Amino acid sequence: MSTAIMHAKGIKKSFSGHAVLNGLDLEVKPGQVIGLLGRNGAGKSTLIECLLGLRELDAGQVSIYGEDVANLSEATRARIGYVPQKSDLFEWLTPDQMLAYFKALYPRWNDAKVEGLLERWGFDALMRNKAIGKLSGGERQRLSIIRALAHDPSLLVLDEPVSALDPVARRDFLRELVDSVIERGTTVIFSTHILTDLERVAVDVAFLKDGKIVLQGGLDSLLEKARLSLEDLFVEVTQ
Numbered sequence: 001m002s003t004a005i006m007h008a009k010g011i012k013k014s015f016s017g018h019a020v021l022n023g024l025d026l027e028v029k030p031g032q033v034i035g036l037l038g039r040n041g042a043g044k045s046t047l048i049e050c051l052l053g054l055r056e057l058d059a060g061q062v063s064i065y066g067e068d069v070a071n072l073s074e075a076t077r078a079r080i081g082y083v084p085q086k087s088d089l090f091e092w093l094t095p096d097q098m099l100a101y102f103k104a105l106y107p108r109w110n111d112a113k114v115e116g117l118l119e120r121w122g123f124d125a126l127m128r129n130k131a132i133g134k135l136s137g138g139e140r141q142r143l144s145i146i147r148a149l150a151h152d153p154s155l156l157v158l159d160e161p162v163s164a165l166d167p168v169a170r171r172d173f174l175r176e177l178v179d180s181v182i183e184r185g186t187t188v189i190f191s192t193h194i195l196t197d198l199e200r201v202a203v204d205v206a207f208l209k210d211g212k213i214v215l216q217g218g219l220d221s222l223l224e225k226a227r228l229s230l231e232d233l234f235v236e237v238t239q
């Protein structure tokens with residue numbers, strides 16, 4: 001079996017004395033597509049931020065491609081794509097300006113992919129030249145996804161990427177994810193509350209509760225073993 005590209009060991013993170021992550025362990029193997037599940041406030045966003053080195057840990061370690069996340073090389077950073085749950089950055093830039101800014105940072109920027117997605121996802125000339133702060137929530141989320149996919153990352157981390165998308169945009173995004181991103185062997189960590197989407201995309205699931213991954217495994221085998229729907233399993237595991 002291939003070795004993990006991401007190791008998290010004993011992660012602890014508290015806010016004002018309240019433990020959100022409490023000695024959490026997680027391993028992610030190359031090409032794995034993991035759905036991260038948990039109730040509101042369970043700590044999914046906090047975990048994702050800790051995994052990417054965006055939050056300082058109280059204890060524990062995380063490594064990605066063998067490097068400590070607190071000290072990632074430029075080359076490793078360039079292999080990661082991240083869609084935050086909500087991004088308020090770059091509001092004063094237009095989509096075209098923001099994408100040009102990121103293009104300059106990434107050696108492997110895929111112009112054809114960016115143009116194709118912009119066109120498919122409704123970014124006409126008017127929208128491409130409007131301040132990001134004036135875009136709708138769903139338009140911003142689409143832009144954030146395009147930015148994260150633009151450099152063909154080998155590890156893609158998505159924090160509730162479809163929460164603001166309408167059903168058409170959601171279906172189109174999932175198709176892109178399955179047919180293009182996952183097909184290429186990209187490793188994906190994907191948090192969502194929309195279980196039907198998760199069943200279409202993720203092969204493995206990890207349930208976060210009480211600051212730890214309490215259940216992780218292949219989605220089909222977990223469902224078969226439990227003889228439950230994913231929704232019922234979610235209720236049972238996270239309650």
Ligand SMILES: Nc1ncnc2c1ncn2[C@@H]1O[C@H](COP(=O)(O)OP(=O)(O)OP(=O)(O)O)[C@@H](O)[C@H]1O
Pocket residue numbers: 015016020038039040041042043044045046047
């Ligand atoms: N910067 C912060 N300061 C204080 N508390 C925080 C901070 N960020 C998160 N928390 C708290 O940590 C807990 C976990 O939050 P987090 O956003 O990680 O949960 P989540 O599982 O992503 O939730 P949701 O499904 O609602 O998006 C919550 O109780 C939240 O209030």
